[in-house]
Amino acid sequence: MAARAARQQSDSVKRFTIYHDIFMMSNSLRKPSASKISRRLKFYEPECIPENKNKVVIFMKGIPEEPRCGFSNAVVQILRMHGVTYDAHDVLENEELRQGIKDFSNWPTIPQVFINGDFVGGCDILLEMHKNGELIEELKKAGIISALSENEESSQSGVNKSKE
Numbered sequence: 001m002a003a004r005a006a007r008q009q010s011d012s013v014k015r016f017t018i019y020h021d022i023f024m025m026s027n028s029l030r031k032p033s034a035s036k037i038s039r040r041l042k043f044y045e046p047e048c049i050p051e052n053k054n055k056v057v058i059f060m061k062g063i064p065e066e067p068r069c070g071f072s073n074a075v076v077q078i079l080r081m082h083g084v085t086y087d088a089h090d091v092l093e094n095e096e097l098r099q100g101i102k103d104f105s106n107w108p109t110i111p112q113v114f115i116n117g118d119f120v121g122g123c124d125i126l127l128e129m130h131k132n133g134e135l136i137e138e139l140k141k142a143g144i145i146s147a148l149s150e151n152e153e154s155s156q157s158g159v160n161k162s163k164e
Contacts, residue, residue, distance in 0.1 A: 055142045056086035059101045060111040064088050071123035072111045078130045082139065083147030116142040 056079065062068030064076045079086055091098035091110050098110065105112055105119045113120045115138055120126065129135035136146045 054085050054087045055116050055144060056084050056139075057089070057114045058086055058111050059089050059091050059097075059114075061090070061092050063090055068092060069110075071109070074123050075111045075113060075126055078126055078135070081130070081148060082135065084139065084144060115139065115144075 058072075058075055058079070060067060060069075060072035060075065062072055067073035067076055076088075089097065091101065101112055102108060102110070107119065107122060109122050111122055113122070113126050120129070120138065126135065129138065136149045139146050140149070
């Protein structure tokens with residue numbers, strides 16, 4: 001039993017280390033190139049990401065509490081409206097990460113939003129998905145209930161009652 005717990009702890013540390021290496025790139029003295037980050041991102045295995053990490057990840061300029069561009073701020077506000085918990089990575093702290101994530105997603109701009117490991121898009125796409133209700137559905141596919149889905153359901157039931 002103790003050996004199993006030690007192995008699980010070791011696996012968790014290994015998973016965190018891989019996750020940390022991929023996204024933060026701060027445990028080596030020499031920073032890797034953007035292409036190396038992109039290769040690492042493309043070939044990581046989903047099980048390497050710790051189980052307690054959020055299903056929504058954004059790569060942004062600044063941090064959620066202090067976005068450093070209007071587009072990053074808009075993404076943060078949209079996710080807040082939906083009540084989504086997410087991980088955020090400040091690409092301004094690491095130029096290699098900034099370029100590596102652009103290469104990985106083949107998308108030229110920041111912020112970038114990922115849901116369940118899949119690239120969704122940047123600010124414009126997330127805003128459009130928010131406006132037309134697609135974001136609620138995409139979150140639902142990932143097992144995330146949007147705070148706005150309750151509002152949508154109650155407004156739908158109100159429409160149905162008024163027709164009766």
